[in-house]
Amino acid sequence: AQSVTQLGSHVSVSEGALVLLRCNYSSSVPPYLFWYVQYPNQGLQLLLKYTTGATLVKGINGFEAEFKKSETSFHLTKPSAHMSDAAEYFCAVSGSAGNGNNRLAFGKGNQVVVIP
Amino acid sequence: DTGVSQNPRHKITKRGQNVTFRCDPISEHNRLYWYRQTLGQGPEFLTYFQNEAQLEKSRLLSDRFSAERPKGSFSTLEIQRTEQGDSAMYLCASRLSTNEKLFFGSGTQLSVL
Numbered sequence: 001a002q003s004v005t006q007l008g009s010h011v012s013v014s015e016g017a018l019v020l021l022r023c024n025y026s027s028s029v030p031p032y033l034f035w036y037v038q039y040p041n042q043g044l045q046l047l048l049k050y051t052t053g054a055t056l057v058k059g060i061n062g063f064e065a066e067f068k069k070s071e072t073s074f075h076l077t078k079p080s081a082h083m084s085d086a087a088e089y090f091c092a093v094s095g096s097a098g099n100g101n102n103r104l105a106f107g108k109g110n111q112v113v114v115i116p
Numbered sequence: 117d118t119g120v121s122q123n124p125r126h127k128i129t130k131r132g133q134n135v136t137f138r139c140d141p142i143s144e145h146n147r148l149y150w151y152r153q154t155l156g157q158g159p160e161f162l163t164y165f166q167n168e169a170q171l172e173k174s175r176l177l178s179d180r181f182s183a184e185r186p187k188g189s190f191s192t193l194e195i196q197r198t199e200q201g202d203s204a205m206y207l208c209a210s211r212l213s214t215n216e217k218l219f220f221g222s223g224t225q226l227s228v229l
Contacts, residue, residue, distance in 0.1 A: 009156065032216055043120065043207070043220035044159070051216060090158050094216070103149070103172065104218065106158030 002027040002093040006107035013085075014115045019063075019078040021110045023091030026072065033074040034092040034104065035065055044090065050074065061085070086114045118142070120221035122208050128227045129198055136194045137224045141210030148191050149218065150183055151207040152176065159207055165191060166213065198228045 004025045013019050025031055032051050036044040048059025055067040061084075065076045074091060088111050092104040121140040129135050141148050146167050151159035162181070163173045167188035177183075180198075185191040195202055205223040 006158075034216075034218075036220075041222065043222045044209075045220075046217055049216060092158075103161040103164065103174075104159075105161070108156065108158050 002029075002031060002095060002105045004091045004093050004105060004107040006091050006110055008110060009108065010111045010113065012113045012115055013081045015083060016080050019076070019081045019085060019112065021076040021089050021091075021112070023065075023074045023076065023107060024072050025074060025091075025093045027093055027095065029095045032094045033065075033067060034094075035059065035063070035074075035076050036090045036092060036106075038088045038090065038109075040087075047076070047089075081112075081114050083114050083116065086112055088112070120208055120210055120219050122206075122221035122224050124224060125222065126225045126227075128229065130229055131198060131200060133198055134194065134196045135198055135226065136192055137206055137208075137226075139191045139193070139208030139210075139221060141190070141208070142219055143189075145210035145212055145219070146188070147211050147213050148185055149209040149211075150191070150193055151209065153205040153207055153223070154203075162193075195226075198226075200228045202226060203228045 034049045035047040038044045048057050050057050050067045058064045063078045088109045090109045091107045094104050123138045149164040150162040153159045165185040180196045183193045207223045209218045209220045211218045
């Protein structure tokens with residue numbers, strides 16, 4: 001079984017400051033890891049994903065995340081926050097291909113507020 | 117690519133009534149998923165289909181819940197004898213079995229009074 005932990009339901013960041021959202025995962029098999037963003041009244045959109053290969057992955061809108069197996073972490077960062085980054089962010093994990101696990105397990109999410 | 121479409125967007129019902137939601141996935145996607153999301157929580161997996169076959173169901177899916185995907189295209193999720201605890205956002209998502217990227221619909225918000 002897989003699970004993720006996201007701490008701090010609400011995160012406030014000043015415009016232009018670093019955005020850092022923490023995600024720690026638990027998985028009995030090699031994980032696939034994802035970050036999704038949800039804007040009001042819209043469906044979840046994929047920001048980025050890690051499956052295999054390079055541990056630093058870049059996504060849309062200037063976000064990136066680094067897979068650290070030793071720390072079981074997949075933290076999301078963006079160097080400079082924009083007002084348009086205000087949204088809810090979810091980390092998710094699934095089993096890797098061939099491990100028969102097709103479901104995504106989501107964290108509770110972080111509501112990001114950008115302060116002008 | 118017209119995206120994943122869900123109807124209705126909102127549903128208000130009285131306790132004990134039956135409700136049905138519809139999901140139209142992206143046309144070439146063979147996998148379809150249902151999730152439930154309550155306030156302050158991330159989406160929770162309910163069930164998924166590969167083509168018309170329902171391959172996995174969560175223990176969250178009680179006997180009052182049933183999902184179908186009769187022709188491997190659209191899917192319906194029915195809740196019988198609704199309870200107030202069923203109030204949630206019901207999300208549908210689809211993908212190709214060869215690609216991990218999951219596309220979500222905007223959801224159906226169910227309120228049980």
